Amino acid sequence: MLQGKRIGLGVTASHCTYEEVIPMIKALKDAGAEVVPIITYSVKTAATRFGTGEEWIRKFEEATGEKVISSIVAAEPFGPVTPVDCMIIAPLTGNSMSKLANAATDSPVLMAAKATLRNDSPVLLGISTNDALGLNGPNLMKLLHTKNIYFIPFGQDDPYKKPNSLISDFTQIVPATIAALKKTQLQPLLMIHEEN
DSSP, rough: OTTTTEEEEEEEEEEGGHHHHHHHHHHHTTTOOEEEEEEEEHHHHHHEEEHHHHHHHHHHHHHSSSSSOSSHHHHHHGTTTSSSSEEEEEOOOHHHHHHHTTTOSSSSSHHHHHHHTTTTTEEEEEEETTTTTTTTHHHHHHHHTTTTEEEEEEEETTEEEEEEETEEGGGGGGHHHHHTTTTOOOSSSBBBOOOO
C-alpha cells in the first residue's frame, strides 16, 4: 500500500499520546513505508510523567530504524534535497497547529511541513489539543481548507469534562496517509470516541 514511500513523521509535545503513536509507526512500516522521525524542541527537552526526551527519542529511533531529526537545519533539506512523499504530524498540539496555520516556522517539525508543502506534497495532521474548539478553532478551520493539508479523522475525546478538546484516531494513520497521497481527505472526518 505504501511500498517505496518515504514518510516524515513529525512529533510535537502532546506527551500523553506518544504511546498511541509508536504502534502506528509499525503499521506504516508494515504497509511498506520508510518512516523518518522529526521532533520539536519540546519533545527533545521535556521530562514529564510520561517519560524524558531521551527515552522518547530512543523509542522513536527504535520504531523507525532512523535517527531523529531535531533541528531546523536538519529538517530544511526535506524541501529541495531529501523530500518525503507525505509529511505526517502526529500528535499535533494546539501550539504547533496555531503556528502552522500562521506560517510561523520555528521548529524542526514545522520546517519539515513547510518544505513538504513547498514540493506540492501532502501534509497529514493528527491533532491532539485541548483548545481546538476554543481559541484554536480559527486555526483549525484555516488548515481544513488549506491546499495539500489533510487530517487523520478526529473527534471530542471527553466532551463533558473537556468540551473544547479534539484528538485524532491514530489507528487511522495508514488509510489517512494513503488518502493524502491521492490528495483526498479520508472520510468521515469527524468521529465519536468511545466513552471512557
